[in-house]
Amino acid sequence: MSVQSPVSSDHQLARLLQIGVVLEEVVEARAEKHADEADDLDDEIHELLAEAADESAKHRERIEALVDKLDAETIPFDQIQMLVEQQYESDQDFDGVLYDQLCNEETAYKFYDDLIDSINTSDAEFSVDRTVLLEELTAIREEEEEGVEEVTTLMESRT
Amino acid sequence: MNTANQYLKAIYLVQEIEDGPASTGAIADMLDVSPASANEMIGKLENDGLCDHEKYKGVDLTDDGIVRARDALQNYCIIERFLVEVLDVDDFRVEAQQLEAVIDETVAERLDTIIDREPQCPDCFDANGDVCALLELEADAAD
Numbered sequence: 154m155s156v157q158s159p160v161s162s163d164h165q166l167a168r169l170l171q172i173g174v175v176l177e178e179v180v181e182a183r184a185e186k187h188a189d190e191a192d193d194l195d196d197e198i199h200e201l202l203a204e205a206a207d208e209s210a211k212h213r214e215r216i217e218a219l220v221d222k223l224d225a226e227t228i229p230f231d232q233i234q235m236l237v238e239q240q241y242e243s244d245q246d247f248d249g250v251l252y253d254q255l256c257n258e259e260t261a262y263k264f265y266d267d268l269i270d271s272i273n274t275s276d277a278e279f280s281v282d283r284t285v286l287l288e289e290l291t292a293i294r295e296e297e298e299e300g301v302e303e304v305t306t307l308m309e310s311r312t
Numbered sequence: 313m314n315t316a317n318q319y320l321k322a323i324y325l326v327q328e329i330e331d332g333p334a335s336t337g338a339i340a341d342m343l344d345v346s347p348a349s350a351n352e353m354i355g356k357l358e359n360d361g362l363c364d365h366e367k368y369k370g371v372d373l374t375d376d377g378i379v380r381a382r383d384a385l386q387n388y389c390i391i392e393r394f395l396v397e398v399l400d401v402d403d404f405r406v407e408a409q410q411l412e413a414v415i416d417e418t419v420a421e422r423l424d425t426i427i428d429r430e431p432q433c434p435d436c437f438d439a440n441g442d443v444c445a446l447l448e449l450e451a452d453a454a455d
Contacts, residue, residue: 165410171399172415172423179422228398236398236426260422264415271414 160271163280167225169268173216176264178233180257181209185234186241187250194247201307205254205300212261212293219289222281251308258300265294316362317384318343318412319353323363323371324381325439333370385434387420388412389444394423396447405442 160166184206188199217227269290272283279286322342326334340350354371357363362377373381391411395404415423430436430446438445 160414168399168401168407168411169414172394172411172419175398175426176419176422179426183425233398233426240425256418256422260418263418267414267416267419 160268160275161277163223164225166272166277166279166281166286167220167223169271170216170220170223171225171227173264173268174213174220174227175233176261177209177213177216178228178230179237180261181206181213181230182234182237183241183253183257184209186237187253190241191247191250194250197307198247198250201254201304202250205257208296208300209261212296215289215293219281219286223279247311251304251311255301255304255308258297258304262294262297262301265290265297269294314416315353315413316357316360317380319350319357320362320373320377320381321384321388323354323357323373324378324385325437327371327373328439330370333366333372335370339371382434383417384412385437387415387417389433389437390420390424390427390429391415392443393427393429393447397427398423 160169184202188194188202188206194202213227213230220227269287272287272290319339322339323334326338326342330338336347336350336354339354340347343350354363354365357377358365362374362380364372364374366372388408391408392404395401395407395411401407430444433444436444436446
């Protein structure tokens with residue numbers, strides 16, 4: 154066990170980015186599953202889920218490009234989609250779907266926020282350009298923050 | 313997971329292994345820090361009401377400390393299982409220890425949606441083996 158910085162090598166950075174890819178894949182798969190399974194969703198929620206899945210797919214591709222530069226591999230989307238299918242509870246109403254979507258966005262935001270902090274406090278040199286890495290992660294974190302606001306606004310409009 | 317939670321988890325596990333109060337040396341060994349650093353953090357945890365420290369006897373978690381330690385251990389279990397089941401990492405113990413500082417409970421909860429974790433978690437954690445005892449059984453069965 155160690156209480157040292159978790160991002161002190163290419164390997165550790167690649168591992169964290171792989172986890173980022175998996176989180177995006179979970180968001181994408183769960184959003185698609187909600188859209189297919191829940192039966193009381195209106196057009197506004199369907200649109201939100203479609204946008205969330207689309208945004209996650211784009212984030213995933215951007216992080217995969219960083220992982221490629223670190224000479225590592227990512228977990229294929231269909232593998233995560235299968236795991237989501239296996240654990241999915243299908244009896245969710247629109248409240249449950251929106252709440253889950255909020256958790257998705259908040260989790261992704263928190264993950265990128267912690268990762269950026271860890272990289273900033275690490276003096277390790279990585280194979281990927283540090284400025285590019287931080288710019289990319291910061292841009293994705295901002296989009297996740299906007300996602301949190303979007304879902305929160307939608308939830309508040311329905312109370 | 314923040315540093316305080318890593319300490320609480322370590323104290324909880326050392327108490328399990330020693331079946332009594334945790335010695336500062338054993339806590340420092342488990343966290344790979346100096347005994348002086350361990351003593352400093354134990355003092356802070358004691359001030360926060362999360363543990364009691366008696367010189368020459370050791371550290372006992374309070375009820376509040378046990379709750380937080382078990383939450384931290386559960387997060388750690390999720391990270392270990394995720395590394396094994398999803399990412400297929402051989403050296404999962406070492407990597408989980410590195411990752412626990414940056415994977416907090418919010419992120420762990422999402423990772424938990426795609427792994428098979430038993431309802432009795434974290435009671436099935438083997439402190440000596442630093443792994444869920446049930447995960448070991450599954451790994452053995454797969455061999």
